[in-house]
């Protein structure tokens with residue numbers, strides 16, 4: 209008989225099982241943390257696996273054949289994800305983003321989308337249900353995702369030049385396949401599509417203008433993301449961050465831009481439009497302009513740990529509550545207490561620090577592929 213292997217991989221990060229208060233409370237549809245920030249946005253990581261090895265996220269040296277991914281039984285099931293999502297929606301979440309790892313690698317992901325798209329906000333509205341993908345499987349899956357009720361997709365693409373893109377994804381994946389995914393997603397109605405480009409100085413900054421020229425005059429919105437010090441495996445250095453202000457200056461020198469107002473206070477991207485009226489771009493300045501003051505995002509890891517900040521070092525084990533028989537009212541009350549106690553503002557503290565980082569112990573930071581970007 210085969211030996212039973214007891215997985216230890218899901219104990220990789222510190223976490224605590226949340227206390228369940230005796231006094232249960234009904235969700236009111238709005239909840240604020242210790243700094244007055246609401247809970248509007250939930251990101252759910254559906255897998256910690258990926259078919260890319262982006263140098264800034266899952267570098268090959270660490271995420272190699274010996275890397276211990278989460279065992280299947282550690283992952284939240286679709287029923288568990290939907291149950292937790294319902295609890296969060298009752299507390300005011302209006303937008304859910306599926307992410308990972310690469311979310312399209314999760315088997316039957318369209319079935320999860322269908323389950324989540326059936327949820328309604330307390331005032332009876334459908335959710336804004338989106339997904340972030342590297343685009344590699346998008347052409348194949350876009351129609352099923354649309355049919356299941358997905359509202360939009362965000363596609364990551366760091367370069368239009370094949371050699372640069374292959375150096376960034378580190379698995380020899382060609383640009384054309386991602387562009388095809390974007391086209392198909394647009395055709396089936398998953399737009400407006402946002403295209404995310406992480407800018408790493410010295411790696412792909414020469415691609416800023418070609419990307420801007422390419423996506424100008426298309427219905428897609430190109431967004432430039434500052435390379436972040438998330439996780440502890442990408443060897444992040446402040447010198448490799450190209451500030452958004454420089455990106456704007458560069459594009460504006462060739463394709464004149466004018467600023468737009470944000471759609472809402474908790475929107476992460478600063479918006480600009482081309483002065484000739486041919487579309488807009490976004491800038492996500494996670495490093496040079498902290499947006500902690502309006503951060504309304506919670507993250508649910510692949511194995512059901514709640515993180516109240518992308519840079520948190522410890523999660524709250526909601527899966528333990530689910531699997532030990534707690535009911536929705538108990539879990540909802542526990543989540544309310546966790547959110548009310550939230551005081552995270554890592555990027556704001558980083559901005560004040562002289563070392564360019566705000567954690568004493570960087571090795572404990574949770575990886576982006578686990579917590580979801």
Ligand code: SAM
Pocket residue numbers: 258264265307308309310311340341342343362363364404405406433434435436437438442576577580581
């Ligand atoms: N695999 C999917 C993808 O790449 O779109 C979804 C997960 S990925 C972790 C989500 C987003 O995080 C992507 O747009 C990716 O480019 C971004 N990202 C990953 N590591 C980053 C880093 N160190 N700094 C800034 N953005 C990062």
Ligand code: SF4
Pocket residue numbers: 258259260261262265266308309310342364577
């Ligand atoms: Fe995979 Fe996305 Fe991370 Fe790239 S950024 S390694 S595609 S999870």
Ligand code: SF4
Pocket residue numbers: 498499500501503504505516517518519552553554555556
């Ligand atoms: Fe939100 Fe944390 Fe990012 Fe600040 S650092 S914006 S609190 S996720």
